[in-house]
Amino acid sequence: MRALKYAILGLLNRESMTGYELSKVFNHELKEFWYASHSQIYPELKKLNEEGEVTFDVQISGDILETKRYTITESGRNDFIKWLYKDETIQKTPKDPFRLRMYFAHHLDCKARIHLLENQKMQHTKRLNSLNKTMEQYPEVPNVETDRFGDFLVLRGAIMREEQTINWLNECMSYCESAIEKI
Amino acid sequence: MRALKYAILGLLNRESMTGYELSKVFNHELKEFWYASHSQIYPELKKLNEEGEVTFDVQISGDILETKRYTITESGRNDFIKWLYKDETIQKTPKDPFRLRMYFAHHLDCKARIHLLENQKMQHTKRLNSLNKTMEQYPEVPNVETDRFGDFLVLRGAIMREEQTINWLNECMSYCESAIEKI
DNA sequence: TCCATACATGTCTAGTATTACATGTTTATT
DNA sequence: AATAAACATGTAATACTAGACATGTATGGA
Numbered sequence: 001m002r003a004l005k006y007a008i009l010g011l012l013n014r015e016s017m018t019g020y021e022l023s024k025v026f027n028h029e030l031k032e033f034w035y036a037s038h039s040q041i042y043p044e045l046k047k048l049n050e051e052g053e054v055t056f057d058v059q060i061s062g063d064i065l066e067t068k069r070y071t072i073t074e075s076g077r078n079d080f081i082k083w084l085y086k087d088e089t090i091q092k093t094p095k096d097p098f099r100l101r102m103y104f105a106h107h108l109d110c111k112a113r114i115h116l117l118e119n120q121k122m123q124h125t126k127r128l129n130s131l132n133k134t135m136e137q138y139p140e141v142p143n144v145e146t147d148r149f150g151d152f153l154v155l156r157g158a159i160m161r162e163e164q165t166i167n168w169l170n171e172c173m174s175y176c177e178s179a180i181e182k183i
Numbered sequence: 184m185r186a187l188k189y190a191i192l193g194l195l196n197r198e199s200m201t202g203y204e205l206s207k208v209f210n211h212e213l214k215e216f217w218y219a220s221h222s223q224i225y226p227e228l229k230k231l232n233e234e235g236e237v238t239f240d241v242q243i244s245g246d247i248l249e250t251k252r253y254t255i256t257e258s259g260r261n262d263f264i265k266w267l268y269k270d271e272t273i274q275k276t277p278k279d280p281f282r283l284r285m286y287f288a289h290h291l292d293c294k295a296r297i298h299l300l301e302n303q304k305m306q307h308t309k310r311l312n313s314l315n316k317t318m319e320q321y322p323e324v325p326n327v328e329t330d331r332f333g334d335f336l337v338l339r340g341a342i343m344r345e346e347q348t349i350n351w352l353n354e355c356m357s358y359c360e361s362a363i364e365k366i
Numbered sequence: 367t368c369c370a371t372a373c374a375t376g377t378c379t380a381g382t383a384t385t386a387c388a389t390g391t392t393t394a395t396t
Numbered sequence: 397a398a399t400a401a402a403c404a405t406g407t408a409a410t411a412c413t414a415g416a417c418a419t420g421t422a423t424g425g426a
Contacts, residue, residue, distance in 0.1 A: 001280070001411095002411095003278070003280050003283060004412085004413095006283070007283055010283075010286070010287040013287075013290075018373095018374075018375095019374080019375065019376090020373065020374050020375075023374095030283075030286070031275070031276065032276045032282075033276065033278065033279045033282035033283055033286065034278050034279070034282075034283050035275060035278070036413085037413080037414065037415080038374090038375075038376085039376085039377080039378090039413085039414075039415080039416090040412080040413065040414085042375060042376055042377090043376085043377085046376095061373075061374080061421080061422075062373095062421065062422050062423085063421080063422085064420095064421070065373075065374065065420080065421045065422065066374080066375085067373085067374060067375085068374095068375085080287075081290060083284075084284060084287060084288075084290055084291060085291065085295060087298075087299060087302050088280065088281065088284075088302075089306070090281070090303060090306040090307060090310070091279070091280060091281070092214070092218060093214065093215045093216065093310075093341065093344070094277035094278075094279075095186070095216065095217050095218070095277075096216045096217070096274070096277075097184070097186050097271065097274060098271065098273070098274070099215075099216035099217075099337050099340055100186060100189070100190055100193075100213075100216055100217050101266075101267060101271075102333060102336050102337060102340075103193070103213070103216065103333040103334065103336070103337050104193040104196075104263075104267060104330075104333055105267070105332070105333050105336070106327065106328055106329060106330050106332050106333055107196075107264060107267055108267060108268065110327065112268060115270075116270060119270050119271075120273060123272070123273040124273060127273070127276075141358055143362075144289065144293065144358070144359065144362040145289055146289060147287075147289050149288070149289050149358075150285060150286040150287055150288050150289055151286065153285050153286070153288070153355050153358070154282045154285060154286050156351065156354060156355075157282055157285075157351045157355075158276065160347050160350060160351050160354075161276070161347060161351075163347075164343050164344060164346075164347035167343060168339065168340045168343050168344075171339060171343075172336050172339075172340075175324055175327070175332075175336070176327065179326075179327040184381090184382095185381090185382095186382095187382085187383095201403095201404075201405095202404080202405070202406090203403065203404050203405075206404095219383085220383080220384070220385085221404090221405075221406085222383085222384075222385080222386090222406085222407080222408095223382080223383065223384085225405060225406055225407090226406085226407085229406095244391080244392075244403075244404080245391065245392050245393090245403095246391085246392085247390095247391075248390080248391045248392070248403075248404065248405095249404085249405085250403085250404060250405085251404095251405085
């Protein structure tokens with residue numbers, strides 16, 4: 001599948017970047033649907049270069065610090081566009097360790113369960129707030145032809161995902177609470 | 184983290200099972216939040232046995248076919264319960280290759296984009312229908328003390344997740360369609 | 367001038383996961 | 397009697413990912 005390959009090609013297709021810059025993008029703008037650490041990015045760039053998908057120029061920052069600025073090649077661009085059009089089977093539902101825990105939750109007393117749920121809710125709420133903050137940059141739907149449109153779509157998706165998760169957590173808590181009241 | 188370890192221990196804590204049976208559970212009941220293929224399960228069972236978390240009895244099905252029925256040990260049960268109570272940091276948002284694709288979608292014309300979105304929607308709708316079918320087994324919320332309660336919670340979560348995904352796909356399509364109308 | 371933070375690039379190891387390889391039995395249907 | 401599908405258990409090769417290890421430069425503030 002090599003999703004990382006296409007993620008990198010897609011970004012380089014916007015503009016030439018260094019490995020370090022790619023790394024920052026993965027851990028900020030893209031982090032709601034893809035991410036990679038520098039220990040994955042540097043080897044992948046090396047491989048893409050060997051495959052002729054990207055080239056690089058060595059530049060000097062300051063006095064001696066070398067940086068490699070990578071640029072997508074024609075072949076890389078073709079591969080990227082081909083990948084973009086591919087219809088795909090939906091992925092398996094992603095693994096979720098918290099849901100695994102809740103699946104076995106009847107071994108916990110209700111209080112412990114609610115505590116775990118509250119903890120999750122707090123963290124998801126934090127994430128949602130931060131996403132909503134980012135959304136303020138988009139007072140209206142960006143033009144479909146710009147790359148800001150893609151940003152906007154996945155940001156909307158991330159917000160909806162967090163809201164839905166919080167709804168689920170609330171529902172779980174209310175079930176547990178109504179069980180306590182029955183006693 | 185070893186989530187697979189605890190998933191297996193949790194299931195064996197319900198009842199003794201063979202590797203083959205575990206494999207079926209992972210690919211059916213648990214598949215909305217965890218899964219594993221037999222090539223992961225058999226080595227993990229071997230390891231858990233070496234660690235003293237599970238024991239097994241060899242049984243004969245039919246004339247000569249040997250099957251190993253695994254049982255959780257006291258130590259395994261303790262480890263499992265300890266894991267169950269652990270508060271945890273929420274995981275990173277799961278990677279999603281389709282959202283990655285949508286992020287770069289402005290390179291696609293609107294028709295192609297809608298086609299991809301429709302394809303996703305169809306598949307998620309199918310999954311949602313099948314989940315709703317499963318939900319028919321639960322005409323009411325099961326008792327909190329039973330393991331059916333956990334089943335029910337994660338099933339509700341899976342349904343909400345699919346509904347939300349479909350909402351997002353619809354929203355994406357409507358943005359694309361309104362862009363076509365403008366022309 | 368010192369120090370902290372950010373910039374910048376890489377490798378290595380361990381853990382996790384997927385797919386293919388490999389083998390054989392049992393049961394139900396035709 | 398033949399065949400297909402399900403039962404049953406494993407290993408090997410490959411891929412992916414995270415975290416630690418390793419090294420050094422540049423910049424801005426105290």
